[in-house]
Amino acid sequence: MNNNLEEYSDPVSYDIENDDYTGELNLLTEWAIQQGGPIIDLACGTGRMTIPLAQKGFELIGVDLHAGMLERAKKKVNDLNEQIEWLQQDCTVLQLDQKSPFIFMVGNSFQHFHSNEQQNLVLRSINNHLEKDGIFIFGTRFPNADELLQPSTEEYWKTYTDTVESKKVDVYTISNYDPLEQIQHYTTIRKYLDKGNVVDERKTNISLRYTYPKEMERLLSENGLDILHAYEDWKKSPLSKDGYEMIYVCRKK
The missing domain is CATH 2.20.25 (N-terminal domain of TfIIb)
Incomplete structure (x- = not known):
């Protein structure tokens, strides 16, 4: 993942360019209500989704590899009186002292894991930190x-x-x-x-x-995750050959 960090070298500019997008929020909120917390936002960046969910009253833990992005996230919540735990960790080797009923990874962050080994490591790491019947939601670009x-x-x-x-x-x-x-x-x-x-x-x-749908089905299953839903957008449209995203709602086996 490290060779990708230069895209995040200026967290302030990153926020200016990306912070207005909140397309994932409704689906994440729906599952947050159902699952409860603590909710873990993996590859949370500057808290684009972590902060709005915390403002809805959920308990959030934001995890990211990039220290600068986390510092920016902390500054953003200073005046909001929100209690969010921010942790600098590698998602492939998570070492959190608790499990979660709901973990998510947005912003197509799954695409930063380039090799089959890295994909397996991050999914096993997620599985290890999910409670029984816990939910994992993530999105990735569709390889059309x-x-x-x-x-x-x-x-x-x-x-x-x-x-x-x-x-x-x-x-x-x-x-x-x-x-x-x-x-x-x-x-x-x-x-x-x-x-x-x-x-x-x-x-x-x-x-x-890029990961293909059939490849993703096998990948998730082999790492202990059942696919509940596969969408082509965050509005829950069914996955189709004309889509640009793949959104997966998974449950721990």
């Missing part, structure tokens, strides 16, 4: 042709406003897919604009593993 066969030349992705630097940012990506490893290598280019002119350009690299 549009997703995998993205151009290896610079392609426009989106625009957002950096409120700290008061500049618009155009985001571009360059993609190269390795079918043998099932890993997409991305370069993300952020071009900072002032009066329409590019005044700064920042590049980050990230590599993401």
Whole structure:
């Protein structure tokens, strides 16, 4: 996972770009009500989902490998009077002193585990920390042709406003897919604009593993997890060949 950390080197900018997205919250809340806490948010980052769930009255533990992201998360809750436990740990070798009825991993973080061994390790680690009949929910990008066969030349992705630097940012990506490893290598280019002119350009690299649905079924089963639901989005649409995500709701066997 470590070669992917440069994408998270600036937690403040990460929040500006991503914090507004709350698409997972309704489904997570539904299961939080059913399962109770303590709820564990794995690869929690700056608390994008940890904090809103805590604000709904649930007991949350946020776990991440990246110290800077956790520091940012702690700063965000300082003024909110929310009690969240933040832990810096590797998800493949979790060592928490308690089990949970509900664990989740959002933001497609599962794709950071590149090898079969890493995928097994993280799922076993999760299973070990789930209570009997505990629920694990996670999402990952669906490996359809549009997703995998993205151009290896610079392609426009989106625009957002950096409120700290008061500049618009155009985001571009360059993609190269390795079918043998099932890993997409991305370069993300952020071009900072002032009066329409590019005044700064920042590049980050990230590599993401893609897993196919049948592969995922076997992977989860072999690591002690039954699939209760498989969706193509966080609104609970059934998984289809035209989707862009795979959302799994699993129960410990």
